[in-house]
Amino acid sequence: MKTAIAAIVIAAAATSASAQAVVSKDCHLSRFIEAYAWQALDDAERTGVSYSTQNGLRVYLRTVQDATKRACAK
Incomplete structure (x- = not known):
């Protein structure tokens, strides 16, 4: 589980624009x-x-939520 948290923390450290690439x-x-x-949060x-x-995880989660809304809007 700590590995999953570490992976998300690393992704959350990225800027919002970079985090979009993960989605x-x-x-x-x-x-x-x-x-x-x-x-992870x-x-x-x-x-x-x-x-x-x-806070970084919250920002990443919001980024992922926005991308999910766009991907599933079809």
Whole structure:
């Protein structure tokens, strides 16, 4: 689980424009990525990681949610 958090934290450290590259244009895959982003944020809040890391995960989650909406709007 720590590996998943680390992967999302690294992605969250990227700018919003770069983070877009992590998201697929495929609706099903985008939802899968969004589920992992939610889980990473939940794990971070439960384990008490730093506030800045939690904020980065929130920004990444919003980016993923926006991309998922675009991918699934068809």
